[in-house]
Amino acid sequence: MIACTDHNTPTGDRRRAAIAAAARALIAERGFEGLRTRDIAARAGINVATMHYHVPSKEALVALVAQSLRDDFIAQHNARPRAGLSAGEILRLEIADFRETREHNIDLFRVMAEMMEKARRDENIAAAMRPMQGFWHRQIVDILARGVAEGDFRADLDPQAGATIFLGALIGTMRHPDPTSAHFDRVAAEIARAFGLGPSQPALPVAKA
Amino acid sequence: MIACTDHNTPTGDRRRAAIAAAARALIAERGFEGLRTRDIAARAGINVATMHYHVPSKEALVALVAQSLRDDFIAQHNARPRAGLSAGEILRLEIADFRETREHNIDLFRVMAEMMEKARRDENIAAAMRPMQGFWHRQIVDILARGVAEGDFRADLDPQAGATIFLGALIGTMRHPDPTSAHFDRVAAEIARAFGLGPSQPALPVAKA
DNA sequence: GTCATTCTCAATCAATTGATTGATTGATGA
DNA sequence: TCATCAATCAATCAATTGATTGAGAATGAC
Structure with missing residues (x-):
């Protein structure tokens, strides 16, 4: 598994969640082909560098989205x-x-x-x-x-x-x-x-x- | 419909067919996300500029691939x-x-x-x-x-x-x-x-x- | 207050990428 | 022979893009 950053602080978790949500919205809108780190950061309301601080690379970002999807999937199933x-x-x-x-x-x-x-x-x-x-x-x-x-x-x-x-x-x-x-x-x-x-x-x- | 170049010569047709084939192979392999004009030209065995001479833009290229697909689809059906x-x-x-x-x-x-x-x-x-x-x-x-x-x-x-x-x-x-x-x-x-x-x-x- | 830690951003880098330029080749026909 | 035009390519451009840097804020501990 690709390791995410170890910023397991409340702020870090909140940021990563916002980044994942922004990324998912953009993927749904334009697909991976048109997915840009700048756009994700902008939609999450933060600077690109801040995004890279919480999610070090695009690869990690995709892994984050995958995990976010799985969480939703499990939650939806358990509901x-x-x-x-x-x-x-x-x-x-x-x-x-x-x-x-x-x-x-x-x-x-x-x-x-x-x-x-x-x-x-x-x-x-x-x-x-x-x-x-x-x-x-x-x-x-x-x-x-x-x-x-x-x-x-x-x-x-x-x-x-x-x-x-x-x-x-x-x-x-x-x-x-x-x-x-x-x-x-x-x-x-x-x-x-x-x-x-x-x-x-x-x-x-x-x-x- | 996006107009392709008007090089309706035998050479032009052959080139465009080769470009379409190369593009399709690369799309099947890496998807649109990883589709690069350089790679298409390389697989077709021509220079990038030559490719742009026959297929002026990436948008036209995608249209060409779509047409190529439709041709195959129809041919396969008529067979x-x-x-x-x-x-x-x-x-x-x-x-x-x-x-x-x-x-x-x-x-x-x-x-x-x-x-x-x-x-x-x-x-x-x-x-x-x-x-x-x-x-x-x-x-x-x-x-x-x-x-x-x-x-x-x-x-x-x-x-x-x-x-x-x-x-x-x-x-x-x-x-x-x-x-x-x-x-x-x-x-x-x-x-x-x-x-x-x-x-x-x-x-x-x-x-x- | 001060120090350390976490967090944020403007500015910038290096690489990539779609596209263009300008020169060259080769075939055709007058 | 020479003019024309389709075809080709090496070199280059301008814009984009993922990622980094270094300089601060904000927060909390002591």
Whole structure:
């Protein structure tokens, strides 16, 4: 892992957080191609040299962004209580979460997409992204496998392949020119049918065999 | 559209083709972020100034790459005879084509992915990519709609949503760490089940209700 | 108060990069 | 033979960009 500076002071932490936020906003806006240290510092409201004091190099900055993404990813995951729900219900929650992020925090996806592109050429980035990607994929695999076992989904559904289709479909909705979520909802409904998941139950999260 | 130079001579065409090929190889290798005019010229075996003589600016170069991609895309599409085939068979051909490109011409996908990213920020690129993207999507929509009408697919399959799922799933296989095509084949098989498409017929392209 | 530590910035550096210049070559045709 | 023009390149420019320097503020400990 690339070491950040050891300024573990409250000020340093606050600055680094501001720098990470500024960098993420700029990456979402212009991609890595147009990412300039001067612009990051300007958006964070500090001098370039101050930025280099807290984040010594651009490489460290990218690592910082990767860590920032991972923190958000984990926080977002932990914010979902799913105990006691059926596999089908959890899958619907996954879809709802994606929809929510897609509408209100799309920069997260944009930055993630940029990082994934960059990961193909930079092993450090790849190492930072793999856990997130793997975790997400495995999570869907687990949901599908459980759903098959419990009869929520088609009996011949392949969880591994299903997870790739599921994630690919959701991410694919963002390539679609339709800016509204109407198309997303159609895709979500089609996924449900494709997985043999019945129509949305009339909200009885307790009633479970 | 960004005008290229008007050197419509045989030499000029050859040079521009070589420059486009060199640029595509470098984009596939390092992305737009690491694309340098010097490197392109070097890989094309010419001087930087010569390159600027044939392709006046980097912007024109990107447009040239976009056009080169579109040419390949169209050529690849026209190379497929599909007359007289059922919708299900055509969908299988689509999958086989994708698999083939994925294995033997992956740079095409890499460059396309880079272009799609860049298209989000550059309206000129977006304008060049939209027709390809739209054409591909519409093609799948048509196949699915026909297949539903002819009974090849599930009767309640939504062609629009299905196309997004289909393309997203195929593209999603390239995010998967598995370098072999084993996972791709599982995804393809799962798509077939999800769309209600029966197992691969024993090659009787005439026998159709 | 004073000293040390943390933090900040204007100014600057060295390297990179897209693009231009001006000279040269070679083919074509009058 | 000479004029013309497409094509090519070495050398160079001007701007950009990641990073550094050195000189102060701000803060807190004693």
